[in-house]
Structure formats: C-alpha cells, structure tokens
Amino acid sequence: MERDPLEAKSPYTMYSETVELIRYAMRLKNFASHSATVAEKKLAVLCNRCLSLLYLRMFHLKKDHAVKYSRSLMEYFKNSAKTSHQAPSPWRTNGKVNGTPSPLSLSPSPASSVGGGSGGAPGSSGSVAIPQRIHHMAASHVNITNNILRSYEHWETADRLASDSQEFFQELDSAMEPLSQQSSMTELVRYIRQGLHWLRSEAHLL
Amino acid sequence: MERDPLEAKSPYTMYSETVELIRYAMRLKNFASHSATVAEKKLAVLCNRCLSLLYLRMFHLKKDHAVKYSRSLMEYFKNSAKTSHQAPSPWRTNGKVNGTPSPLSLSPSPASSVGGGSGGAPGSSGSVAIPQRIHHMAASHVNITNNILRSYEHWETADRLASDSQEFFQELDSAMEPLSQQSSMTELVRYIRQGLHWLRSEAHLL
Numbered sequence: 519m520e521r522d523p524l525e526a527k528s529p530y531t532m533y534s535e536t537v538e539l540i541r542y543a544m545r546l547k548n549f550a551s552h553s554a555t556v557a558e559k560k561l562a563v564l565c566n567r568c569l570s571l572l573y574l575r576m577f578h579l580k581k582d583h584a585v586k587y588s589r590s591l592m593e594y595f596k597n598s599a600k601t602s603h604q605a606p607s608p609w610r611t612n613g614k615v616n617g618t619p620s621p622l623s624l625s626p627s628p629a630s631s632v633g634g635g636s637g638g639a640p641g642s643s644g645s646v647a648i649p650q651r652i653h654h655m656a657a658s659h660v661n662i663t664n665n666i667l668r669s670y671e672h673w674e675t676a677d678r679l680a681s682d683s684q685e686f687f688q689e690l691d692s693a694m695e696p697l698s699q700q701s702s703m704t705e706l707v708r709y710i711r712q713g714l715h716w717l718r719s720e721a722h723l724l
Numbered sequence: 725m726e727r728d729p730l731e732a733k734s735p736y737t738m739y740s741e742t743v744e745l746i747r748y749a750m751r752l753k754n755f756a757s758h759s760a761t762v763a764e765k766k767l768a769v770l771c772n773r774c775l776s777l778l779y780l781r782m783f784h785l786k787k788d789h790a791v792k793y794s795r796s797l798m799e800y801f802k803n804s805a806k807t808s809h810q811a812p813s814p815w816r817t818n819g820k821v822n823g824t825p826s827p828l829s830l831s832p833s834p835a836s837s838v839g840g841g842s843g844g845a846p847g848s849s850g851s852v853a854i855p856q857r858i859h860h861m862a863a864s865h866v867n868i869t870n871n872i873l874r875s876y877e878h879w880e881t882a883d884r885l886a887s888d889s890q891e892f893f894q895e896l897d898s899a900m901e902p903l904s905q906q907s908s909m910t911e912l913v914r915y916i917r918q919g920l921h922w923l924r925s926e927a928h929l930l
Contacts, residue, residue, distance in 0.1 A: 581873070581876060584869075584873055585873050585877065588866060588869065588870050588873050591862075591866045592866055592867070592870060595862070595863040595866060595867075598859075598863075599863075644855075644856045645853040645854060645855055645856060646853065646854055646855075646856050646859040647851040647852065647853045647854075648851060648852055648853075648854055648859070649850075649851055649852075650850045650851060650852050653804075653852040653854070656797075656801075656862050656866075657801040657804075657805075659866065659869075660794060660797045660798055660801060660862075660865065661798070661801075663790075663794065663865075663869040663872075663873075664794050664798060666869075666872055667787070667790055667791050667794050667869075670787060671791065698904070698906065699905060699906070700904065700905070
C-alpha cells in the first residue's frame with residue numbers, strides 16, 4: 519500500500535484502512551472468544567497490539583485539532599452552564615431548567631417526532647439549541663478522541679488475552695523489544711512479523 | 725494529603741488538586757519562558773512530567789465513562805449527519821441545510837441575543853437543537869478527554885524543555901528509571917524527588 523505510486527494517500531487514510539483490514543480479518547473468526555484455541559488467542563493479541571498502535575498513530579496525527587476543539591468546547595460548555603444557572607436561556611426546554619414553558623417549547627409539537635430520529639425524543643428530556651459550528655466541532659472532537667479511547671481498549675484486550683500465553687509473549691519480548699505505546703511503526707512490524715513466524719512454526723505451517 | 729484521616733478524598737480529586745497546586749506554583753514564575761535560567765527550565769521539565777502523568781491518571785480513572793459516552797455520541801452524530809442529508813430536520817435553521825425557513829426558525833427572534841451568550845450568534849451560522857442528554861454527555865466527554873490531551877501537551881513541553889539540559893536528564897534517567905507514560909506514581913515521586921535534590925544541590929541550597 520505504501521509503495522503504490524498511483525495512489526499517494528495520507529498517512530491517516532493508510533492507517534485507517536489498515537485498521538479496517540485487521541478488523542475485517544478478525545471478524546472472520548472470533549479469535550478472542552472463550553472457545554478460541556490458545557494459538558488463536560495469541561493471534562488476537564498480535565492483532566489487538568497492531569490496532570492499538572495504529573489508533574494511537576491516527577490520534578496523534580489529529581491531536582492538535584482535538585486540542586483546539588477541546589479548548590473551544592470547554593469554553594462553550596462552561597458559558598452554557600453559567601447561562602443556564604444565571605439566566606435560563608429560552609432555548610432550553612427542560613422543565614427543570616426553565617420553569618415556565620418558553621414560546622419555543624419543543625413539545626408536544628408534531629415536529630418532535632422528526633427530531634427524534636437524530637438521537638432522542640425532545641419531548642421527554644428537552645432539547646438545547648447549540649450553534650452549528652459547536653455541533654460540527656463536537657462531532658470532529660468525538661471522532662478524533664475516539665481513536666485514543668480505542669487505542670487503550672485494544673491495548674487492554676491484548677494484555678488480558680496475553681495472560682493465557684505468558685511464556686510465548688515473554689520469549690517474544692526477549693527476542694525483540696517489548697512493544698509499548700512509544701514503539702515506532704518499524705518496531706511494531708518487526709515484533710508482529712516475528713510473532714506470526716513463531717505462530718506458523720508452532721502450527722507446523724512452515 | 726494522602727494521609728489526612730479526616731479527609732478521605734477520591735483519587736480523582738486528589739490528583740486534580742495536586743495538578744492545581746503545581747499549576748499555581750508554576751504561575752508564580754514563568755519557568756518555561758525564553759528568559760528563564762537553565763535551572764528554572766529543569767524545574768519546569770519536572771513540573772511538566774508530573775502534570776502529564778497526573779492528567780493521564782485522571783483520564784484513566786474516568787476512561788470507561790468516556791468510552792460509553794463516545795459510543796453514544798458517535799452514534800448520535802452519525803444519525804444526525806444522515807438526517808441532515810436525507811430529510812432536513814425542522815430543528816436545523818441554517819439556510820444551507822434547510823432551504824425553506826421552518827416555523828421554528830430561530831432568527832431574527834429577540835431570543836437569539838440571549839442564546840448568543842453561550843458561544844455564538846445563531847443568526848449568522850445557524851443553530852442545531854440537540855437532546856439535552858446528548859448536550860450533557862458531550863460536556864462530560866470533553867472534560868474527560870481534555871485530561872488526555874493535556875497529558876500529551878505537558879509531556880511534549882517537558883521533552884522540548886529537557887533538550888536544553890540533556891546531560892542532567894540523561895544522568896537522572898540512568899540514576900532512576902526513565903519516566904514513561906507507563907510509570908507508576910511511586911516511580912514518578914522517586915524520580916521527581918531525586919531531580920529536585922540535584923537541583924537544590926546545584927544551586928548550593930543543601
């Protein structure tokens with residue numbers, strides 16, 4: 519993928535497609551389930567370590583945007599909380615926050631059933647109107663930070679599964695350098711390649 | 725703080741208060757500025773490493789909530805994007821998204837000036853109504869993920885400042901274990917204590 523001259527892709531796209539490829543391969547068989555064999559679980563450990571470091575890389579590539587969005591969003595939510603305590607905004611339709619129903623009260627208007635499609639029925643818990651730029655920013659922020667959350671999730675899954683094959687991974691860690699969240703892509707590739715080599719060799723596929 | 729029997733605090737509060745204490749101390753003098761002395765920059769490195777690992781700890785304590793919120797928010801934003809493309813919601817007031825002004829059009833109503841206090845004037849770029857639970861969730865999500873973003877920021881600042889005192893930190897790394905994002909609080913305390921001891925000793929304060 520990296521050497522295709524016709525398709526110069528951004529690193530983010532390349533990492534993201536690699537993630538999709540590994541996730542696809544993992545869906546073919548549930549390597550991490552209870553019924554999986556020890557060898558399958560070892561493979562699942564390697565896949566989860568790859569996913570973790572790829573998600574981490576993707577997060578790092580967009581981290582600066584997330585920092586910028588995070589500041590604006592924190593500022594917005596701080597002001598929004600102040601506004602709702604000091605001077606209830608007419609945009610808030612929740613009875614608890616705004617005692618008297620505002621002229622813009624969103625329920626029980628026929629429109630609420632349409633709005634319900636986008637995540638929740640405004641009738642029951644009320645709606646808040648937010649500037650569109652904040653809405654976009656929040657969506658991007660969630661997408662970027664999702665990468666770091668996924669990274670930690672896969673790292674922990676790998677640790678959990680590796681506890682069933684301690685000897686194998688201790689030997690692999692001694693032969694190579696143990697992987698960490700600071701490992702480079704080169705170190706990751708070498709580690710995984712060695713691990714796969716041993717797995718094939720154990721299964722007499724070599 | 726940890727041993728005060730009268731005040732049993734949650735680890736999160738304890739870490740958060742320690743962060744505030746270090747930030748306060750750092751505000752007394754701008755250790756990281758260009759005019760700071762080499763010794764001051766060394767102290768700034770130690771402070772930034774502390775802050776980074778404390779923020780990381782705070783993130784880990786609430787990570788599971790962030791994962792849950794992240795899933796719900798991604799789902800919400802995905803549906804919200806679909807809705808806006810396939811069937812413009814009457815909640816959207818942006819002319820680009822919803823060609824014909826809806827009966828609930830939020831501008832130019834007198835209320836828009838009140839809503840403007842919470843982050844942006846709805847008149848210029850439009851507003852989006854979101855369910856209140858999504859609003860709360862987004863606020864919590866931004867707060868939790870802010871910790872991991874801060875953690876990386878302080879780690880990078882420490883690395884940058886440490887490049888001016890390579891010898892000092894190489895010696896400290898050899899004497900102790902080099903700090904990493906996997907370091908325990910005990911390792912952090914020992915490392916910082918040793919660093920402070922050397923700094924005092926260099927300044928002939930011992």
